[in-house]
Amino acid sequence: MEKISEAVPIVIKLDINQQEINELLEKSIETSKYLYGDKGYDKIEIIQEARHKLSEFSGDEWRTGWSVKMYHKGEVENKKFFNRMNDALLWAQNPNLFDDFPSFNLEKRDNMCFQPSCNNIAIIEYELINEYSDLGLLLDKSDLFGNDKKFRRFCKFHSDRGDYSREDCNKNYKEVPYENTYFNDQKE
Secondary structure (H helix, E strand, O other), rough: OOOOOOOHHHHHHHHOOHHHHHHHHHHHOEEEEOOOOOOOEEEEEEEEEEEOOOOOOOOOOOEEEEEEEEOOHHHHHHHEEOOOHHHHHHHHHHHHHHHOOOOOOOHHOOOOOOOOOOOOOOOOEEOOOOOOOOOOOOOOOHHHOOOOOOEEEEOOOOOOOOOOOOOOHHEEEEEEEEOOOHHHHHHH
């Protein structure tokens, strides 16, 4: 009978600052909870562009390629140029295949309307009463990661959340005092 060898743990060390990661996670995960449909980007442009290549070795020529720009709240957050359309389309579906995660300005993001694709400044903050899974099942608060108080912020136009959804509906929110000072600080 064959002897089964013991598993050897594999340790991978990354050159990252764990304290910065923890601070970022605390700031974004323990306080805000984005809507299920918010995938990070709200607009993706794929445009064919021409460029003139200059080379002493192979000669000068015009080449075409595909420029991909990914927007969040009206600002370009990620962009890349590809020689082939297939690569541009693949990257647009999952930009993390090629690059690091985009560097969203989380403080700005948390002070804008949480409704995907809305570029308005948030004026109302709601605390979630209950949290639900993607399947609509009530989650036990004692099982949730981080702070048990989650919030969402909306502009005046999107502040009425309706009554259809379980988690994102008027009856599941409690309005809490909120003063958006982020955009005032940016003007100074």
